[in-house]
Amino acid sequence: MTVTLATTTIKHFINGAESAGEGPRRQPVYNPATGAVCAELHLANGADLDSTVAAARAAADSWGDTSLAKRTTVLFAFRELVAAHVDDLAALITAEHGKVLSDARGEIGRGLEVIEFACGIPTLLKGDYSDQASTGIDVFSFREPLGVVAGITPFNFPVMVPLWMAPMAIATGNAFILKPSERDPSAAMLLARLWKDAGLPDGVFQVLHGDRETVEGLLTHPDVDGISFVGSTPIAQYVHETATRHGKRVQALGGAKNHALVMPDADLDNAADHLSAAAFGSAGERCMAISVAVAVGEAADLLVAKVEERALAVKVTIGTEPDADMGPVITADSRDRIVRIVTESADAGAVMVVDGRDLVVPGHEDGFWVGPTVLDHVTTAMTAYSEEVFGPVLVVVRVPDLAAGIALINANPYGNGTAIFTSSGAHARTFQRAVSVGMIGINVPLPVPVAYHSFGGWKASLFGDRHIYGPEGVSFYTRGKVVTSRWPEPAAESGASYNFPST
Numbered sequence: 056m057t058v059t060l061a062t063t064t065i066k067h068f069i070n071g072a073e074s075a076g077e078g079p080r081r082q083p084v085y086n087p088a089t090g091a092v093c094a095e096l097h098l099a100n101g102a103d104l105d106s107t108v109a110a111a112r113a114a115a116d117s118w119g120d121t122s123l124a125k126r127t128t129v130l131f132a133f134r135e136l137v138a139a140h141v142d143d144l145a146a147l148i149t150a151e152h153g154k155v156l157s158d159a160r161g162e163i164g165r166g167l168e169v170i171e172f173a174c175g176i177p178t179l180l181k182g183d184y185s186d187q188a189s190t191g192i193d194v195f196s197f198r199e200p201l202g203v204v205a206g207i208t209p210f211n212f213p214v215m216v217p218l219w220m221a222p223m224a225i226a227t228g229n230a231f232i233l234k235p236s237e238r239d240p241s242a243a244m245l246l247a248r249l250w251k252d253a254g255l256p257d258g259v260f261q262v263l264h265g266d267r268e269t270v271e272g273l274l275t276h277p278d279v280d281g282i283s284f285v286g287s288t289p290i291a292q293y294v295h296e297t298a299t300r301h302g303k304r305v306q307a308l309g310g311a312k313n314h315a316l317v318m319p320d321a322d323l324d325n326a327a328d329h330l331s332a333a334a335f336g337s338a339g340e341r342c343m344a345i346s347v348a349v350a351v352g353e354a355a356d357l358l359v360a361k362v363e364e365r366a367l368a369v370k371v372t373i374g375t376e377p378d379a380d381m382g383p384v385i386t387a388d389s390r391d392r393i394v395r396i397v398t399e400s401a402d403a404g405a406v407m408v409v410d411g412r413d414l415v416v417p418g419h420e421d422g423f424w425v426g427p428t429v430l431d432h433v434t435t436a437m438t439a440y441s442e443e444v445f446g447p448v449l450v451v452v453r454v455p456d457l458a459a460g461i462a463l464i465n466a467n468p469y470g471n472g473t474a475i476f477t478s479s480g481a482h483a484r485t486f487q488r489a490v491s492v493g494m495i496g497i498n499v500p501l502p503v504p505v506a507y508h509s510f511g512g513w514k515a516s517l518f519g520d521r522h523i524y525g526p527e528g529v530s531f532y533t534r535g536k537v538v539t540s541r542w543p544e545p546a547a548e549s550g551a552s553y554n555f556p557s558t
Contacts (some may be wrong), residue, residue, distance in 0.1 A: 057488040063094065064081070065095070066097050066264075067263050068101060068243075068244055069106060069261050069262075069263070071104075071256075073453065076100070077088060078097060078099050080098040081098065082096045084096050084237070085238075085280075085386070086151065086240065087152070087153035087382070087386065088383050089383065089419055089425045091423055094151075094331045099265040100268070104263065104265075104276065104380075105262045107261050108232070108279060109232060111231075111261060114230045114256055114257065120228075121228070123180065126176060127226075127253070127488050128285070130170065133222070133253075133495060134167065134174060137218075137246075139250060142158070142160075142165075142247060145163060147213075147436055148214060150215060151239035151240070151241055151348075153237075153382040154374055155374040155376075155379040156375060156379075158337050159374070162214055163214050165218075165503070165506075166214050166217075166550050168505060169506045170218060170522040171506065172506035173223055173225075176227065176529075180197070180198055180533070182195060182196045191541055191543060192539060193540045194537065194539050194540070196537045197499045197536055197538075198229070198530075198535050198536070199536060200532065202230070203229065203232065203279050203280050203465045204231055204235075204280060204281035205281070205282055205283070206224070206232070207280055207282065207283070207284045207294065208284075210339040210340075210385055211342070211385075213236065214246065216285050217243060218246075219523050220523065220524075222283075223531075224532045225255070225530060228533075229248065229280075230259045230261075231259065233247075234248075234264070238385055239385075246260075246262075254454075266338045271297075274301065274552075279303060280304065281531070282305045282307070284297045284308065285308045286307075287309060288462065292309065295412050304519075305515075305518070305519050306521050306523060308516065308517055309472035309517065311467060311469050312464065312468075312471075313474075314328075314343050314460075314464045315330060315333070315475070315500055316351060316474070317350055317475075318347040318351050320478045320482070321498075323357055325476070327364075329476070331369070333345035335369050335380070335381050335427045335447045337367075337381075337382075338381055339447040340384065341501070342472075343501045343503055345449070345474065345500050346415055346444055346448065347451075350451055350452070350453050351454055351460055352454075352455055352456060354482075355453045357369065358451075359429070362408075362449065365537060367409060371411075371416065373416070373419055381447060383423040384423050384424075384425055384447075390423045390424065390425050392445060393446035394412045397410075397412055397438050398438070399438040400430055400438050405432060405439060406430065406431040406432045407429050409428055410426075410449075411426025411427050411448075412428070414426035422554035425446055427447045428447060429448075429451070430450045431450075431453075444536075456481055458486065461489045462488065464487075464490050464492065465491045468514060469514060470492045471512030472492060472495070472496070472514035472534055473501070475498075491513055493512035493516065494512060509521075509524060509525035510522055510523045511523055
């Protein structure tokens with residue numbers, strides 16, 4: 056398969072084929088490294104939504120009855136096709152998102168892990184059986200698919216996040232509608248073609264491009280049974296409240312303000328290396344990025360000096376350059392917002408250690424660039440701390456001891472991910488038990504769980520009671536049935552009773 060980035064229009068993928076749909080609206084797609092328009096995207100209207108959901112409903116009825124053996128055959132084939140097209144997918148990500156190619160390949164690798172986990176669905180869907188629960192009565196349970204589910208995914212991981220959702224939904228017998236970010240939609244279209252090439256029946260995986268109108272339609276459509284969402288906290292809360300009110304099962308992952316606490320006993324070179332990578336990788340546009348370094352006691356001055364050295368060494372350029380460490384941010388509005396937050400915090404008294412606001416990449420002056428930025432002596436009242444920056448900005452907050460650091464983390468409204476750098480097992484154990492955060496790293500800055508665990512935060516970082524992918528993903532995309540069974544001999548007494556039988 057030859058893959059090129061669309062230069063004219065990007066269509067939907069409905070019922071097994073590309074479709075322009077009926078919606079008249081179009082929206083430009085930009086290359087953030089150049090600032091130039093690289094494609095025009097079709098946006099769905101209500102008729103497009105209805106036809107997509109109708110195709111999904113028809114497909115779900117048959118796909119849910121398809122044997123586990125046939126489902127896993129498709130999943131194994133899809134896994135091989137994705138692995139064979141890593142470079143193609145990475146090129147699309149870099150062209151429309153801006154992240155460097157190595158990082159783009161990395162996100163695809165994490166998506167492959169979830170596909171591989173989903174390939175084990177026969178074991179994951181095994182039910183329970185209780186023989187002779189009462190005399191002549193057996194009880195057993197199993198799980199069935201929800202039906203039609205939709206994934207509303209963010210721009211920052213245009214392959215990984217859809218692959219956190221779709222393989223789990225499809226493996227468990229559902230039809231899946233992907234509403235990708237309109238900022239980098241091309242990778243979703245390649246995934247759709249790979250699903251089809253893997254032998255997935257038409258209508259089981261579809262791509263519907265759109266904006267708020269499409270999202271609202273998915274949240275309220277009577278034939279959509281479940282919603283998976285990843286995005287900002289205000290929108291996650293809205294998605295959860297709206298879709299739940301319309302009777303849907305919802306998992307809505309929101310924003311983050313991830314803290315990494317650095318103890319004086321830590322290897323500070325190792326901590327600085329990982330803090331820099333976690334703060335500036337993918338231009339900080341990760342929900343698991345470390346945006347706050349909590350420097351404890353005497354660690355602070357030396358840590359800031361080491362982070363400064365590493366921040367200044369980051370190579371910022373277009374993502375296709377072989378030595379690129381970091382690319383642009385996604386839009387001009389994102390760049391301007393990041394600059395505003397940094398400026399407000401500096402004006403409020405934060406110490407500017409490294410200033411990336413005026414970065415220019417020669418030859419790509421119209422790109423959406425912000426360089427690595429480090430702010431020291433930040434307080435919780437400053438904008439750089441109180442807002443989710445979603446850019447290459449690391450703020451340093453100084454605290455006197457471990458207890459104060461834990462209190463700072465727990466007082467933050469987000470609870471997505473956190474980390475501690477220390478050489479003390481006692482400090483690590485105290486930290487992991489005391490913080491009110493869903494995902495914790497010990498000398499690991501980005502504690503994204505492997506696929507056979509589940510991903511999800513606490514507090515304002517998650518709305519809904521189930522995390523994404525892994526065992527909780529299986530639970531989310533299915534619902535349980537329990538059967539109580541009795542097969543009496545024809546001549547036997549009926550055993551009917553006016554009370555609950557118990558023997």
